[in-house]
Amino acid sequence: MRAEPLELSLYGRDAGVDVGEAAAVCFPATADQVIQAVRVAARHDRAFVARGSGTGLAGGATPVGRPLVIVTTHLNQVLEVDQDQRLAWVEPGVFNLDLSRAVQHLGLHYAPDPSSQQACTIGGNVATNAGGPHCLAYGVTAAHVLALDVVLADGSVAHLGGVEPDQPGYDLRGCFVGSEGTMGLATRIAVRLTPNPPAVRTLLLDFTSIEDAAATVSGVIAAGVVPAALEMMDAEITRAVEDFVGAGYPRDAAAVLLVELDGLEHGVEAQVEAVRTVGLEHRARTVRVAADESERALLWKGRKSAFGAIARIAPDYYLHDAVVPRTRLVDVLRQVYAIAAEQRLTMMNVFHAGDGNLHPLIVFDAREPGIWTRVHAAGDAILQACVDAGGVLSGEHGIGLEKREAMPMVFDAADLDAQARLRDAFDPSGRANPDKILPRGSRCGELAVVPEGAWI
Amino acid sequence: MDLDLLAAEREVAAAVAAADVVDPVGSRIHREVGGPPPVGTEVRAPAGVVAYDPAELTVTVGAGTTVGELTAVLGEAGQECALDPRDPSSTIGGTLACGLSGWRRLRYGPLRDRVLEVRFANADGQLVRGGGPTVKNVTGYDMPRLLVGSLGTLGVLTRVILRCQPRPPEVRWGRTDEPPDAVRARCFRPSAVLWDGVTTSVLLEGHPDDVEQQRGEAGVEPLEAPPRLPDGEHRGRASVPPAQIGALGRALGALGNVRWLAESGVGTVHIACDEEGGLAAARRVAESTGGWLLREAGAPGLDGFGVGLPNAQLMTRIKHGFDPRGKFAPGRLPFALDAREAAST
Numbered sequence: 001m002r003a004e005p006l007e008l009s010l011y012g013r014d015a016g017v018d019v020g021e022a023a024a025v026c027f028p029a030t031a032d033q034v035i036q037a038v039r040v041a042a043r044h045d046r047a048f049v050a051r052g053s054g055t056g057l058a059g060g061a062t063p064v065g066r067p068l069v070i071v072t073t074h075l076n077q078v079l080e081v082d083q084d085q086r087l088a089w090v091e092p093g094v095f096n097l098d099l100s101r102a103v104q105h106l107g108l109h110y111a112p113d114p115s116s117q118q119a120c121t122i123g124g125n126v127a128t129n130a131g132g133p134h135c136l137a138y139g140v141t142a143a144h145v146l147a148l149d150v151v152l153a154d155g156s157v158a159h160l161g162g163v164e165p166d167q168p169g170y171d172l173r174g175c176f177v178g179s180e181g182t183m184g185l186a187t188r189i190a191v192r193l194t195p196n197p198p199a200v201r202t203l204l205l206d207f208t209s210i211e212d213a214a215a216t217v218s219g220v221i222a223a224g225v226v227p228a229a230l231e232m233m234d235a236e237i238t239r240a241v242e243d244f245v246g247a248g249y250p251r252d253a254a255a256v257l258l259v260e261l262d263g264l265e266h267g268v269e270a271q272v273e274a275v276r277t278v279g280l281e282h283r284a285r286t287v288r289v290a291a292d293e294s295e296r297a298l299l300w301k302g303r304k305s306a307f308g309a310i311a312r313i314a315p316d317y318y319l320h321d322a323v324v325p326r327t328r329l330v331d332v333l334r335q336v337y338a339i340a341a342e343q344r345l346t347m348m349n350v351f352h353a354g355d356g357n358l359h360p361l362i363v364f365d366a367r368e369p370g371i372w373t374r375v376h377a378a379g380d381a382i383l384q385a386c387v388d389a390g391g392v393l394s395g396e397h398g399i400g401l402e403k404r405e406a407m408p409m410v411f412d413a414a415d416l417d418a419q420a421r422l423r424d425a426f427d428p429s430g431r432a433n434p435d436k437i438l439p440r441g442s443r444c445g446e447l448a449v450v451p452e453g454a455w456i
Numbered sequence: 457m458d459l460d461l462l463a464a465e466r467e468v469a470a471a472v473a474a475a476d477v478v479d480p481v482g483s484r485i486h487r488e489v490g491g492p493p494p495v496g497t498e499v500r501a502p503a504g505v506v507a508y509d510p511a512e513l514t515v516t517v518g519a520g521t522t523v524g525e526l527t528a529v530l531g532e533a534g535q536e537c538a539l540d541p542r543d544p545s546s547t548i549g550g551t552l553a554c555g556l557s558g559w560r561r562l563r564y565g566p567l568r569d570r571v572l573e574v575r576f577a578n579a580d581g582q583l584v585r586g587g588g589p590t591v592k593n594v595t596g597y598d599m600p601r602l603l604v605g606s607l608g609t610l611g612v613l614t615r616v617i618l619r620c621q622p623r624p625p626e627v628r629w630g631r632t633d634e635p636p637d638a639v640r641a642r643c644f645r646p647s648a649v650l651w652d653g654v655t656t657s658v659l660l661e662g663h664p665d666d667v668e669q670q671r672g673e674a675g676v677e678p679l680e681a682p683p684r685l686p687d688g689e690h691r692g693r694a695s696v697p698p699a700q701i702g703a704l705g706r707a708l709g710a711l712g713n714v715r716w717l718a719e720s721g722v723g724t725v726h727i728a729c730d731e732e733g734g735l736a737a738a739r740r741v742a743e744s745t746g747g748w749l750l751r752e753a754g755a756p757g758l759d760g761f762g763v764g765l766p767n768a769q770l771m772t773r774i775k776h777g778f779d780p781r782g783k784f785a786p787g788r789l790p791f792a793l794d795a796r797e798a799a800s801t
Contacts, residue, residue, distance in 0.1 A: 084637070085699050129594045140592065142601070143569045158767050164747050165566065165723045166555060166605065166695040168761040169771045169789060174568055174601025178594050198644055222511040224534060224622035264644055264670070267663035323590040327511050355592040392588040392595040399595060410595060414582040419597045421777035425770060437596060 001026045011051065011069045017318060018059035018401045022049075023066040029074040031149065031187035038185065039155035041068045047431045048153075050185040052093060052121030056128060057319055058400030060180045064435040070185060072123050078102045079188065086193045087146060087163060092123025092186050096130075099191070108193040111138035114396065115304055123186055129178030131396030133229035133260070133303070136354040138194060140396065142177040147190040150176060150183070153427040163190060175422060180398050181433035183426035197262035200228075201272050202296040205284040206253040210234060212282045213255035214329040217353045219278040220259070221326065225271045229260040230354030231303055234333075237310075237348040237361070244309035247302030250286070257353065258303055306350045314346065314363040318375050320382055324391035326356040335385040336360050343378040357395035358386065383409065399437045407439050416442040461518055464502035465575065465583055465614040471499050472612055473581020478783050480612045482520055482547030486554045489752050490607045490760035491788030499577075501549045501614050505529045513591060513620050514572060519549030519613040526618075535620045538564040542685050549613040555605030559685075560659065562640075562721045563647040568604040570619045576603060576611035579779045589617050602774070608785045610778045624661035629683075630676030632656050635702070636720035642674045649720040650683055653705045656720070657683045686715035688728030690735040690754035696747025698723040707741040714738050723747070732757055765790055 003024040013019045023046065028034045041048040047067035054061055063069050075091035078099060082088070083106050090099060096117040100109040113132035114120055120130070126148070131140045138144075147161035161173030176183050207213040213232055220227065233241065235254050242249045249256055257279070261271045276287045290296035310317050324332045333349065336358070340347035351359040360382055364371050383393060387409045394403060407416060420442040426432070472478050477496025487493040503520035510533040517526055524544030530536050540558030541551055552574075557567040564570070573587035586599020603610060632639060636651040639658055643649075648659040658676050660667045671678075696704055701718045704725060708716050714729040714737070727738045732755045739749040739762045748763045765771055768790070775789070 082699075085697075129598070131592055131594075135592065139565065139569055140594070142598065143565055152770075158770060160767065163697045163699075163723075164695045165557075165561070165698075165719075166750075167766060168748055168750070168763060169765045169767070170774055171555075171568060171601045171605055172767055172770060174598055174604075178598050195644065218511045221513060226513075226621060264662060264666035266665035266669070270663055323588075323592050325509075325512050325514075325590060327509065352592070356590055357592050390589055392590050392593045394594050395590070395592040396594055407596060410588065411585065414578065414580075414584050415586065415596075418578065418584045418586065418599065418778070422597050422599070422602060422774065425773035425777050428773070 011071065012063060014051070014054040014056040014059060014061040016057050016059035016062065016400065016402055018062045020063040021066050022063040022069040025069045025071060027071050027074050031075070034070060034075070034185060034187050035151050035155055035157065037068065037070050038151050038153065041431060042153065042155050042429070045431070047434045049433045050123065050127070050181045052124035053119050055116045055120040056124060056397065056400065057321065058394065058397045058402040060128060060398050060400035060433070060436060062401050064401065067434070072121065075187065081106070083108070085163065086195070087190055088193055089188060089190050090122055092121060092126070092189060094122050096120050096122060096125060103193055107196050109196055110144065110191060111194040112141045112144055115307070122189055122191065126177050126186055126189060127179070127181050128396065128398040131352065131355070131357065133231055133352060136230055136352065137226055137228045142174060144192045145173060145177050145189060146192055148173060148176060148186045149188040150186050152184040153429050153432040158184070175426070178398070179423070179426070180400060180436050182423055182436055184432055199265045199268040200260065200262045200296070201268055202290040202299050203259040203261070203272065203275060204249065204288045204299055205257040205259065205279045206250045206286055207255045207282070207284055208253070209283070210255045210333060211330050212284070213257055214333065214353070216257060216279050216282040216284065217329060218327050219282060220275055221354070223274050223278055225261070225274050227259050227271070227275070227354060228262040229258070230352070231258040232256070232349070232351055232353035233258070233303070233306070234349040236346070237306055237350045240309040240313055240348070241302045241306055244312060245301055245305045247298050249302055253285070258299060303350070310348065310361065310363055314365055316364050316366040318362040318364070318379065320358070320360045320362070320379055321394050321397040322358050322383055322386035322391055323395040324356045324358060324386050324389045326354070328389040328391070329353060329356060332358065332385055332389050332391070336382055339378050339381045339385070343374040345374060345378055352395070355395060356391070401436055404435070404437055404439045407437070413444065417444045461502055461504065461506050461615065464518070465577070468499055468501060468612060468614050469577040469581045469583050471497060472577040472579070475499070475783060477786060478612060480549070480608045482550040483522065483543070483545045485543050485546050486550045486752070488754070489554045490750060491785070494785050494787065499612055501547070501612060510535055514589065514617055515620055516615065516617045517548055519547065519552070519616055521548050522546065523548060523551060530620055531623070534623050536623045537570065537618050537620045539567070548616055552604050552613060552616065553606060553608045559650065559719055560647045561724070562649060562719065563645050563661070564621070568601045571600040571604055571616060572619055573617035574600045574603050574613055575615040576613045578611050579781060579783055583614065584611065587617070591619055607788050609775060609789050610784060626664040626667045627659070627661050628667050628671065629679040630658045630660065630671050630674070631679040632658070632674070632676045634675065636718070637702070639674050639676065640721050643670050651701070651705065651718045651720050652683070652716065653709045683717060685726045686717055686728035688715065688730050690730070690732050691728045691752040692735050692738060692749045692755070693752055694725040694727060694738065694742035694747055694749040696723050696725065696742055696745045700745040700747065701725070704741060704745045707744070708738060711737050711741070760788065
């Protein structure tokens with residue numbers, strides 16, 4: 001347990017922009033110690049927040065109301081791997097990529113692959129229901145979590161889900177995944193492992209217009225091909241990445257698509273040809289198929305280095321995460337650029353096009369006076385554009401603290417009340433990561449104005 | 457058309473608000489799953505495919521739409537939802553409420569992974585929406601997963617958005633006498649591996665050349681008609697750790713009077729028999745392997761689940777939060793009855 005100023009400052013925020021204040025920080029190394037920490041918090045009627053590596057971007061791990069921060073990074077063991085049943089039991093602090101590395105020799109991997117996978121933890125992935133490029137074909141975290149041991153806010157322990165396909169009653173495992181720490185804290189997680197595909201092909205298509213690239217995305221899906229990954233990068237980010245890592249991306253492209261196809265040999269070859277045809281129909285300048293594993297790795301390195309590349313352009317960035325129907329990508333991207341121009345901001349786009357999951361990146365220098373007002377105004381306008389197009393507020397980062405007040409854009413009072421009832425069933429005390437996901441006033445009859453000093 | 461659906465949903469919600477006990481009615485196929493059918497005001501969800509854009513791979517339906525109708529609509533565009541019900545006249549709402557994933561779950565995952573958005577009438581007669589229309593979404597709590605498999609105890613589903621997928625160019629069943637685990641290990645992502653204790657049936661889907669090659673490598677002979685789910689007056693669905701399928705199969709075989717078909721790699725076992733005692737014995741076998749058995753039809757002497765509910769306190773709090781007066785499916789799920797008793801005292 002630590003409460004020195006340095007720790008409190010370090011753990012006062014995650015990788016999002018909101019800053020909070022922790023009362024104390026603890027680093028349990030066993031599930032029992034987690035239980036003890038939660039019970040201590042309960043005894044003192046104090047809120048608690050679970051935190052993994054702090055790579056979350058929506059302020060989900062930001063401490064609000066001086067809670068106890070429980071850091072899970074010391075719970076970092078892969079406890080058991082069952083090759084026959086293709087599952088692993090892990091502790092929440094295991095890094096996402098380390099899990100795949102631990103089962104690589106068995107011809108297996110863990111499919112959800114957020115771009116932060118070298119640093120983010122499985123526990124954090126469970127909290128946010130994290131995604132990644134390969135979630136287009138393989139599904140997000142929720143589709144890969146079989147069971148969880150969780151500590152509820154009163155310090156009791158619950159075993160949710162199981163390795164058997166169904167459990168009697170409600171799917172509590174399904175409710176917990178993506179609940180951003182507001183239902184309790186996972187201490188042990190069973191995840192599904194996926195066999196490595198026999199054949200993989202990675203393609204880079206480049207376009208002179210972003211419209212053609214977006215139309216290719218819809219065209220590929222309409223042609224009956226569901227790629228393992230289908231990523232898009234606009235002109236600004238393509239140039240930045242190419243300057244940074246030299247992955248061989250065309251510096252003058254208006255947009256590039258990175259397409260990965262996997263499966264059995266004949267099917268993959270047929271899909272390569274289908275993607276090539278659709279791309280050329282939509283005026284792709286080049287369709288490059290990676291010749292070998294090293295070229296494939298290089299193409300992916302470009303995509304995964306995008307955030308590093310931005311650091312060379314401006315000191316700060318604000319990454320948005322919203323989803324639109326795939327067929328509305330072009331419309332919404334146009335609006336995103338118009339919003340950037342209106343607010344005099346530099347906007348870059350690198351995103352999971354196959355899912356319609358946009359990630360507009362606003363790059364700026366936080367030292368510039370008044371810049372935050374414009375950044376936030378642009379962010380709000382982007383969310384509104386996405387919702388107006390039939391989209392949602394987040395595809396993979398979660399709502400956290402950052403977007404909770406935006407929830408009424410997509411949910412009405414009855415919807416939010418139902419969600420609040422679900423949360424309350426797990427944590428009637430409201431001590432598990434308070435002030436996240438649901439805006440104040442979500443419960444029917446709840447006072448919109450909370451007395452000062454009250455725990456929410 | 458969408459406005460018509462909304463109007464129909466509002467009628468459902470009004471009927472729910474006015475009812476003391478709600479009896480959601482679809483095709484009356486799953487009425488006995490998990491407990492006795494409620495005796496109350498019949499409420500029927502609207503039917504029809506409301507919005508479908510093949511390029512989005514999503515489809516919006518009234519919950520009263522039958523799986524057969526949905527399959528036909530998607531089929532015209534070369535797509536499907538991988539719902540494989542015992543009876544295609546099952547409604548989408550009933551299939552969801554019972555959590556029936558279909559036998560291609562090995563490849564396509566459980567039904568709950570394919571539901572993007574739900575709308576349901578709550579106990580107060582309001583329409584509540586959960587999830588969202590896009591294929592990827594972490595906006596708020598995952599209400600669709602809460603509703604899937606909830607057996608109508610939390611509300612009446614009125615509208616559903618499902619994720620669909622292109623139909624594979626080749627779909628072939630094969631058979632072999634080899635044990636299912638061995639066959640599964642030799643195939644890459646088979647869609648189903650079913651086992652009845654003697655024969656292993658394999659469903660391979662994909663490019664025709666890949667299907668042919670896999671069939672050779674797995675050593676399976678062509679099978680013209682897919683295997684049938686076992687039928688009988690008394691039926692149940694066991695859910696066991698997949699590693700226990702072999703042991704379970706041997707024990708069920710020893711009973712002599714039950715017919716069964718197991719989904720290898722998944723852990724679901726479909727069981728049928730002509731005497732109620734057979735289903736009770738099958739339940740004891742399932743429980744001895746660390747699983748449980750859901751009563752689906754017949755066997756009036758058996759309760760819905762057999763085992764005590766895990767996390768009963770947590771589930772009771774959810775039930776009471778959503779349905780404080782116990783109007784939804786009283787008697788289905790142990791605490792559904794409790795809620796009603798609580799309301800009457």
